Amino acid sequence: MYVRMQPSPAKSVGYILAGTFAAVLCLACAGGASLSRGFVTRSQGTAVGPRFSMAGARPSTRIKSEFGMGMRDESPLNPALIPADLPYNAKKEGFTTAIEHAIRNRDLAAVRKLEQARVEVIAKTENGGASKMLEQQRQAFALNRRKKLMDLSISRRQKEDALVEEMRRIGELSIDVRDQFGCTYDVYKVIDQMSDTFAKVLSEPTNTPRLITMKDDVDPMPWWDFPRWTINMRVAQMLREKMGLRKVVVLLEDPYTITTENYDGLVVGSLNQLSEQDLAGADLVVTFEPQADTLAGAERIIHASKVSNCDVLAIRGEWGFPSDFEAKKVRSLLKDVYGGGLTAISFVMPPVKLVPEVGGDPYPLPQWLVDAGYKATGNVAVTGNSGTGKSSLNNALRGLTPRDAEAAAVGVKETTLDPEGYEFSLAGPDMKLWDLPGAGTPRFPLQSYMRNMGIKYFDEVVIASASRFTETDLALMDELRQHGIPFIALRTKIDLELKNAAHDSGSSEAETLRKIREDIKMNSLLPDDRIYMVSVRKQDEYDFQRLREYIIRSLHRAKDVKLAKALHRKLEVQTIYNTVC
Secondary structure: OOOOOOOOOHHHHHHHHHHHHHHHHHHHHHHOOOOOOOOOOOOOOOOOOOOOOOOOOOOOOOHHHHHHOOOOOOOOHHHOOOOOOOOOHHHHHHHHHHHHHHOOOHHHHHHOOOOOHHHHHHHHHHHHHHHHHHHHHHHHHHHHHHHHHHHHHHHHHHHHHHHHHHHHOOOOOHHHHHOOOOOOOHHHHHHHHHHHHHHHOOOOOOOOOOEEEEEEEEEEOOOOOOOOOOOHHHHHHHHHHOOOOOOEEEEEEEEHHOOOOOOEEEEEOOOOOOHHHHHOOEEEEEEOEEOOOOOEEEEEHHHHHHHHHEEEEEEEOOOOOOOOHHHHHHHHHHHHHOOOOEEEEEEEEOOOOOOOOOOOOOOOOOOOHHHHHHHHEEEEEEEEOOOOOHHHHHHHHHOOOOOOOOOOOOOOOOOOOOOOOEOOOOOOOOEEEOOOEEEEOHHHHHHHHHHHOOOHOHHHHHEOOOOOOHHHHHHHHHHHHHHHOOOOEOOOHHHHHHHHHHHOOOHOOOOOOOHHHHHHHHHHHOOHHHHEEEEOOOOOOOOHHHHHHHHHHHHHHHHHHHHHHHOOOEEEEEEEEEOOO
């Protein structure tokens, strides 16, 4: 049985007084009240809302204490500037109170109207009030971040140029020199390192034959245009040369797949029709892509090893998944047969890192860039808002008129609907000038434009504008800075702008050009040599010829950088014992 205890009268009075004091204190903290003279008063001027609310903190004389930013002489909003027709009596109650009332009533239309009105009043208030100071700090922080990204981009560019110059100095920046088997310098390095790795393992003493298996994940370059078995054959031939082997037998599932490969010094046979005469006296048996995921398939390799009584090197063999029942039996059999041990060697050469790993949205390389031979070509894109004359510029740079067969389509409407790469023959072979659709249109919204266009994968980007830079242009610049991709700022139709300036304000051509250049420089943070003002109708004036020369140099530089990085790649080696791969 429970007995309900009644508090004494003295305790009840104490509880009431404590609750009242707590309520007053809460109201003072939440409503911006002051506890002067023993009662609660609202702050002078406009009402001060809670520190944090769904409506957001608004400028007030308390912003120093709330944000701890050490500001002085902040100006509260001027009530005279607040329109009288705003909902929820905002002129009298203040924006914060009015917005909170609108939120409680789920009146989203009123919330948007009040927020917009507050922004306008802040802009009109003398010195912008404290909110303007916060906005200035935000802009200063963003500007500092852009400058740092620009410095990083310049630093990466300098390192790339240094790599190109070093490889050119030592005579390795070329794919024109090939050996007698048609292999370029980078392929020769791969073959040499593979054969060195195998030779080291094969040189270790053992009393019984051993099985060495190999897998590779080497990203090929477009100039690796040799036959299928070339690398494998050259590895076997180089092993024979380095180790002084007298007889090396190569076994394939179908030896007739060897067509134009040079297999001098090797004995080639079939895994399915083993010849004891071919295997007799062999110093090494090499198999290419053997199907050994069953016991019957594995026994062919074992038989070749027993007949020749030598080690076996299996290149890119198929051994089945380790969890499969049959594959487990294969592995167990191989461990029993090869007393000299099992050695699995993996070679990895990742793709060329053409874009620095700096975070951001990891959007993939577009397939249309892959199909265009992106890894071995120079690619410069022209982008910007729709209607800035990008297609006309593309044609002019390539020395074409709109009526020429290879010209990009031009018109007053949005004419470029898909990315299109055009051969830039003035720059040489394997050079492309890309005409991209205009950014920020209903068809190509900015939110998905940079991902869909693969903007960070171009070697250089021309951001074209026909007037002052827009938010779209600035967003494109920020994306390129983030990924370290060089870009240039271009003002098109400069002849029309000069004509308008002379008509409207009587400004001289030199004065107008100076102002435009300063505006571009302030917004883009670019040096003068990457700022251009052109007119496609007056190609001998302004910066058109200088722009063409810069793009041609940029394309050649990009191709050299890609080649240097590809030729400078390292082959990673991993060795695991007592297993196959």
